[in-house]
Amino acid sequence: MAGYEVEHSISTKEDKLELSSRRPDLSTFFSTLELVDTSDAQAHHNAHAVPQPENMTAAFRLLANAFEMMQGRTSDEQDDNHAGGNDLLANMIEVLRQNADDPPSELKGVPNTFLDELERVPKKSLKKSDTCPICVNPFLEDDYPLVVQLPCHKDHRFDLDCIAPWLKLNSTCPLDRKELLKKKQPPPPPADDEEEDYDDMYA
Numbered sequence: 001m002a003g004y005e006v007e008h009s010i011s012t013k014e015d016k017l018e019l020s021s022r023r024p025d026l027s028t029f030f031s032t033l034e035l036v037d038t039s040d041a042q043a044h045h046n047a048h049a050v051p052q053p054e055n056m057t058a059a060f061r062l063l064a065n066a067f068e069m070m071q072g073r074t075s076d077e078q079d080d081n082h083a084g085g086n087d088l089l090a091n092m093i094e095v096l097r098q099n100a101d102d103p104p105s106e107l108k109g110v111p112n113t114f115l116d117e118l119e120r121v122p123k124k125s126l127k128k129s130d131t132c133p134i135c136v137n138p139f140l141e142d143d144y145p146l147v148v149q150l151p152c153h154k155d156h157r158f159d160l161d162c163i164a165p166w167l168k169l170n171s172t173c174p175l176d177r178k179e180l181l182k183k184k185q186p187p188p189p190p191a192d193d194e195e196e197d198y199d200d201m202y203a
Contacts, residue, residue, distance in 0.1 A: 023135060023161055024069040029062040033168055036107050056103035063165050064096035070135055088133050092166060092174050099169070109168040110181060121147040121157055133175060134162035152178040 035055040071089045126139045126147065139145045139159065148163065150156040152173045166174055171181045 023159075024066040026063075026066055026165055029059065029066060029165060032059045032062055033165075035059075037109070037168065053103045053105075056107070057100045060096045060100035060103065060169060063169060064093050064100060066165070067093050067096065067134075088174060092134070095170070107169065108171055110171050114181065115148075115160070115164055115167060118148040118150070118160070121149050130157070132157075132159040132162050134158060134166075151180060152176055 032055060035052070036059050067089055071093065121139075123140070123145055126145065128138060128140055130139050131137060132139060132147075133156075137159070139147050139157075142159075146160045147157050148160045150158070150163070150173050153176065156173055156175050163174075167180070172179055
């Protein structure tokens with residue numbers, strides 16, 4: 001049976017499973033995220049909903065566990081040239097563990113609209129040596145790579161599947177820790193002459 005599949009270049013279930021196992025299953029993480037992410041007004045009827053601390057802890061812990069699984073896989077497969085990827089993942093896991101132990105009162109991640117608007121990197125502009133800093137897999141190993149570039153630096157490129165869960169919990173780039181969400185500027189104070197006009201009218 002295997003001889004026939006090899007002869008005719010038919011990929012087996014094992015081959016597909018090996019390709020999909022580059023990243024751990026995050027379905028439980030995303031289910032928990034729905035409980036704590038109040039940024040989507042359509043999903044939450046109460047605009048002032050506050051996430052429960054135990055759900056926040058669970059979300060951070062689930063992602064930390066998933067990244068630890070990924071870290072184990074990459075350390076088995078990677079050579080010394082990609083050791084930096086493991087350091088990054090270890091730092092990310094540490095931040096997630098700290099947040100799990102002392103959960104913030106509100107989620108500080110990015111909204112889905114931010115992820116949708118991230119700049120996509122075309123496949124033709126990727127080199128064979130380009131790897132995702134998180135999973136340290138070459139982007140071009142995937143037939144249809146979905147690579148995004150963060151706004152903080154043109155070289156901060158990630159597999160969307162790797163960076164999206166991190167950004168849903170943290171609005172910072174894992175490489176340089178820069179804040180990715182623009183802070184809202186307070187409205188300018190009213191000019192003095194406007195106040196005087198208002199006082200005249202009121203009197």
